[in-house]
Amino acid sequence: MAKKRAPKSSSRGQRSKKPRSFLKKFLILLFKLSLLGLVIGGIGLIYLDVQVTTKFEGKRWALPAKVYARPLELYPGQVLDRAAFKQELKGLGYRFVNQANKPGMVEWASSRARVYTRGFSFPDGDEPAKRMLISFSGNRVASIQGSNGQSVPLSRLEPILIGGIYPQDNEDRDLIRLDQAPEALLEALIQIEDRDYYDHFGVSPKGIARAMWVNIKAGRFVQGGSTLTQQLIKNFYLTSERTLARKLMEIPMAVLLDLHYSKEEILEAYLNEVYLGQAGSRAVHGFGLASQYYFAQPIHELKLHQVALLAGMVKGPSYYDPRRHPERATARRNLVLKVLQEQGVISMKQRLSAEKQSLGVVKQRSLHKGAYPAYLDLVKRQLREEYPEEVLNSEGLRVFTSLDPMVQANSEQALSRTITTLQKRYGKPVSELQGGIVVTDPQTGEVLALVGGKQTRYQGFNRALDARRPIGSLVKPAVYLAGLEQGYTLATILDDQPISVSLSDGSSWVPQNFDRVSHGKVPFYLALAKSYNQSTAQLGMSVGLDKVIDLLERLGVERTPKPYPSLLLGAESMSPFEIAKVYQTIAANGFRAPMRAIRLVTDIEGEELSRYPFKVKQVVSAENMHLIQYALQAVTREGTGRYIYNRLPAALNVAGKTGTSNDQRDSWFAGFAGDRMAVVWLGLDNNGKLPFTGSGGALRVWTELMVKERPHSFMATQPEGIEYHWIEEQTGLLSAEQCQGVRQLPFIIGTAPQEYAECADDRQNNSLDWFKRWFR
Amino acid sequence: MVQVRGGLKAAVAGVMFVGLAGCVSGTGGYRPPVEDRTGQGGVVQQVEPAATGVVVRPGVIRESRTEQTVSVPVPTARTVQAQNPAVIALLDSAKRQKQSGSMQSAESSLERAQRIAPRDPEIYYHWADLRRLEGRWPQAEQLALKGTNLAIGDVVMLRRLWLLIADIRQSSGDRSGAREARLKAQSY
Numbered sequence: 035m036a037k038k039r040a041p042k043s044s045s046r047g048q049r050s051k052k053p054r055s056f057l058k059k060f061l062i063l064l065f066k067l068s069l070l071g072l073v074i075g076g077i078g079l080i081y082l083d084v085q086v087t088t089k090f091e092g093k094r095w096a097l098p099a100k101v102y103a104r105p106l107e108l109y110p111g112q113v114l115d116r117a118a119f120k121q122e123l124k125g126l127g128y129r130f131v132n133q134a135n136k137p138g139m140v141e142w143a144s145s146r147a148r149v150y151t152r153g154f155s156f157p158d159g160d161e162p163a164k165r166m167l168i169s170f171s172g173n174r175v176a177s178i179q180g181s182n183g184q185s186v187p188l189s190r191l192e193p194i195l196i197g198g199i200y201p202q203d204n205e206d207r208d209l210i211r212l213d214q215a216p217e218a219l220l221e222a223l224i225q226i227e228d229r230d231y232y233d234h235f236g237v238s239p240k241g242i243a244r245a246m247w248v249n250i251k252a253g254r255f256v257q258g259g260s261t262l263t264q265q266l267i268k269n270f271y272l273t274s275e276r277t278l279a280r281k282l283m284e285i286p287m288a289v290l291l292d293l294h295y296s297k298e299e300i301l302e303a304y305l306n307e308v309y310l311g312q313a314g315s316r317a318v319h320g321f322g323l324a325s326q327y328y329f330a331q332p333i334h335e336l337k338l339h340q341v342a343l344l345a346g347m348v349k350g351p352s353y354y355d356p357r358r359h360p361e362r363a364t365a366r367r368n369l370v371l372k373v374l375q376e377q378g379v380i381s382m383k384q385r386l387s388a389e390k391q392s393l394g395v396v397k398q399r400s401l402h403k404g405a406y407p408a409y410l411d412l413v414k415r416q417l418r419e420e421y422p423e424e425v426l427n428s429e430g431l432r433v434f435t436s437l438d439p440m441v442q443a444n445s446e447q448a449l450s451r452t453i454t455t456l457q458k459r460y461g462k463p464v465s466e467l468q469g470g471i472v473v474t475d476p477q478t479g480e481v482l483a484l485v486g487g488k489q490t491r492y493q494g495f496n497r498a499l500d501a502r503r504p505i506g507s508l509v510k511p512a513v514y515l516a517g518l519e520q521g522y523t524l525a526t527i528l529d530d531q532p533i534s535v536s537l538s539d540g541s542s543w544v545p546q547n548f549d550r551v552s553h554g555k556v557p558f559y560l561a562l563a564k565s566y567n568q569s570t571a572q573l574g575m576s577v578g579l580d581k582v583i584d585l586l587e588r589l590g591v592e593r594t595p596k597p598y599p600s601l602l603l604g605a606e607s608m609s610p611f612e613i614a615k616v617y618q619t620i621a622a623n624g625f626r627a628p629m630r631a632i633r634l635v636t637d638i639e640g641e642e643l644s645r646y647p648f649k650v651k652q653v654v655s656a657e658n659m660h661l662i663q664y665a666l667q668a669v670t671r672e673g674t675g676r677y678i679y680n681r682l683p684a685a686l687n688v689a690g691k692t693g694t695s696n697d698q699r700d701s702w703f704a705g706f707a708g709d710r711m712a713v714v715w716l717g718l719d720n721n722g723k724l725p726f727t728g729s730g731g732a733l734r735v736w737t738e739l740m741v742k743e744r745p746h747s748f749m750a751t752q753p754e755g756i757e758y759h760w761i762e763e764q765t766g767l768l769s770a771e772q773c774q775g776v777r778q779l780p781f782i783i784g785t786a787p788q789e790y791a792e793c794a795d796d797r798q799n800n801s802l803d804w805f806k807r808w809f810r
Numbered sequence: 811m812v813q814v815r816g817g818l819k820a821a822v823a824g825v826m827f828v829g830l831a832g833c834v835s836g837t838g839g840y841r842p843p844v845e846d847r848t849g850q851g852g853v854v855q856q857v858e859p860a861a862t863g864v865v866v867r868p869g870v871i872r873e874s875r876t877e878q879t880v881s882v883p884v885p886t887a888r889t890v891q892a893q894n895p896a897v898i899a900l901l902d903s904a905k906r907q908k909q910s911g912s913m914q915s916a917e918s919s920l921e922r923a924q925r926i927a928p929r930d931p932e933i934y935y936h937w938a939d940l941r942r943l944e945g946r947w948p949q950a951e952q953l954a955l956k957g958t959n960l961a962i963g964d965v966v967m968l969r970r971l972w973l974l975i976a977d978i979r980q981s982s983g984d985r986s987g988a989r990e991a992r993l994k995a996q997s998y
Contacts, residue, residue, distance in 0.1 A: 107926060109896030158918035188896035477928030625956050633921070642914060648921065648937075650952045656959055664882055671881035687883060709928065749929075751962040752885040778884050 097430030098198035105193040127330035154192040201427040208322035212302040222345035228262040236292030339388040342370040407493035408486030430638035436480035448739035470497030472614040476621035502607040506693035509604040516581040524559040525766040530569035559665040563673030574602035588653040590615030614713040621706035624654035656753040687748040692728035701731030708746030762791035769794040931961035947982035965998040
């Protein structure tokens with residue numbers, strides 16, 4: 035500019051000398067200024083260059099930790115509900131086809147399924163992709179055959195991704211490599227967004243000119259003319275504000291980026307950076323994640339019509355959102371297909387067949403990612419004890435949990451269905467009824483499912499972990515165990531009589547039975563089965579509060595309860611998760627094991643970082659455990675939990691305990707079968723009164739869950755130190771099988787009553803006579 | 811399982827026989843549930859007087875006329891169950907991995923096996939042995955004890971487990987404990 039002006043000024047300058055010297059000064063100044071400008075510009079460029087290269091070469095993205103459900107193990111003999119198996123495959127985005135000839139496909143028939151797994155790199159070894167024929171017989175896997183007919187003893191599917199731990203900006207992405215992206219996706223992006231991509235130097239004058247021409251023709255702003263490189267710069271380096279400075283930086287940075295890196299590297303970064311939608315508060319970035327978010331499939335398995343949709347969405351992910359605006363999305367997809375065909379990338383036949391396809395987007399509700407906020411909450415709490423937040427949300431850790439989506443689905447359904455039934459029956463007082471469930475495997479201690487409330491997808495108050503409520507009669511097994519350890523037997527006769535305990539503040543504690551009736555003399559096991567309060571209070575006071583507290587702590591209670599007499603009837607508040615630890619230990623025959631939600635954490639490369647191993651400690655003797663398990667089975671067979679056998683087969687042994695807090699504000703049930711332990715709480719968040727007890731509410735949820743789960747039967751094994759005797763129930767004395775009002779009860783050897791009941795005395799003599807006659 | 815079911819069947823048959831014979835006895839206290847296998851599998855059910863829950867009508871109601879049914883099943887001698895091929899495969903891997911010193915992999919194999927057959931004492935035997943090799947005595951002993959709890963009735967397994975416990979105690983310096991365990995092993 036200065037040069038052009040110079041001749042003009044000089045022609046004017048001929049008139050006088052003074053202006054000439056001014057001009058000279060001006061020129062020198064201008065020269066200096068431009069020199070300065072050059073230097074500043076140069077420094078600026080160097081600065082930009084450093085910016086461009088450091089960010090591109092360093093860790094480009096904060097990668098959220100990925101949290102996985104348990105992988106589904108497959109082996110002959112396994113109990114596997116076929117409908118649930120189908121759900122699992124759908125959750126993993128398997129396509130149901132006539133011929134499964136690629137990973138991620140299934141052929142589904144009535145009694146067999148051919149599954150072509152994708153394979154997965156587990157921390158303990160790679161599970162290769164393989165084709166298997168799984169034959170069912172009833173609800174069992176009868177056999178598994180590999181591709182050449184050999185029998186497969188054990189295999190596992192990929193684990194379902196259930197969530198992530200996101201950074202502040204809530205950006206989520208699944209990184210992909212360029213070679214994982216379908217060819218059609220790259221072609222479509224280039225044809226739609228930046229036709230000269232492989233020829234320009236970061237910015238495209240041709241593209242800008244073309245965009246301007248389109249804009250002029252249309253009379254409004256239609257095309258931006260930004261190259262893919264510029265779009266990447268915009269998202270990757272610059273803030274989202276639309277300022278002039280930002281716009282000015284964009285071009286030199288794009289040129290610099292293009293200068294430093296290959297087209298392939300830039301394209302790969304673009305594929306992972308681009309914004310493609312919003313999943314609640316989570317921003318979906320990159321095609322890898324978008325493929326999962328819209329199709330629940332890995333990107334390399336996508337078909338032409340799916341790829342075209344994703345490429346088309348770049349222009350406006352919310353405007354073309356296929357879930358909210360399917361017509362717009364379809365039109366956009368078909369436009370992309372049209373361009374691809376016109377440019378000769380695909381044939382007319384391919385275009386027409388792709389256009390005929392439905393959008394094929396999966397329902398957001400069916401996605402497993404983000405579906406388990408309560409369980410994820412537990413996982414995060416455990417992780418945060420060990421890892422700083424920035425490691426969790428940026429290092430791409432892989433977290434393997436024990437969540438079983440099948441058990442979780444059954445638990446959620448059991449809760450919501452039962453709540454609906456109860457609401458229909460009781461109306462307004464329970465219109466806000468809430469609940470929480472914890473399900474574990476008693477032998478491994480793994481947490482299989484966690485329900486935090488009625489709205490299971492809503493990340494709100496996690497009742498399973500945080501609703502601390504009086505546990506009511508759930509405490510009683512600890513009181514009775516303490517009694518057994520002090521020498522009581524199941525046949526000891528307890529006194530269900532009014533009791534009054536003076537408290538330190540001068541008042542007295544006078545517990546009542548639920549039915550306001552004292553039941554007099556009751557055998558020990560029956561007092562627990564029927565959940566009598568007065569006999570329990572009598573027992574607890576004679577055993578000692580310290581003994582009961584000691585037992586609770588051994589069983590797994592971490593916060594030491596206060597030694598108030600009301601503890602004996604469950605005045606102590608606990609969350610479902612806390613009380614689950616106690617029942618977990620009881621279900622595991624007195625071996626306490628930590629309740630684990632996380633199995634293993636690895637870094638992004640699959641290297642093991644931490645493991646949460648199975649640990650056990652025997653805290654109650656096998657013999658006393660056997661006795662209390664007997665009494666807890668009496669609860670479900672004859673006591674307050676009898677409702678169970680209205681719905682479960684009699685051959686299925688289960689054990690447990692109902693609980694109702696004072697004034698009936700909390701409805702509890704904790705119980706177990708052979709391979710499932712579950713604690714259920716029902717109540718109101720405002721702590722209002724309920725129109726039902728533990729057996730009228732929580733027990734129904736528990737039963738519904740077990741009906742769906744079809745668990746293994748609880749099998750009590752008889753420890754060596756245990757013997758069974760016939761006992762007359764009313765007196766607690768030894769009796770005989772033929773007598774009336776008797777039952778077989780287990781005793782620790784040497785603790786059975788010595789005296790015989792009247793009937794048994796006669797019978798014994800008679801039978802002995804008979805016996806003698808036989809051998810005479 | 812089969813045996814317990816058999817036991818139940820016998821109990822049910824007994825009850826029905828008594829019922830048919832018209833032997834009516836007093837109903838002092840409560841009525842135990844009785845399985846009915848002739849109909850669609852209903853269970854005799856009394857609604858708890860105090861409970862105000864939903865009244866559910868069982869499919870078939872058969873009055874029980876006796877108090878003598880033992881509703882809580884009495885455990886029967888444990889039958890040693892055949893191991894699942896998947897568990898055998900995993901235990902084989904665990905043994906190999908343990909021998910070659912890759913303890914982490916061995917543990918992963920054992921964990922997988924435990925999830926498939928959590929009541930198989932063999933798994934706890936190998937797990938305890940793994941902990942013994944690592945020198946983690948208390949955990950080794952506890953795992954073996956857990957094994958003995960699940961091996962009740964299986965004398966061969968019990969002997970192996972108690973010998974292992976003896977080894978573990980010996981290694982950790984608990985001589986008298988080791989002696990006890992050895993005696994225990996010899997008792998089988």
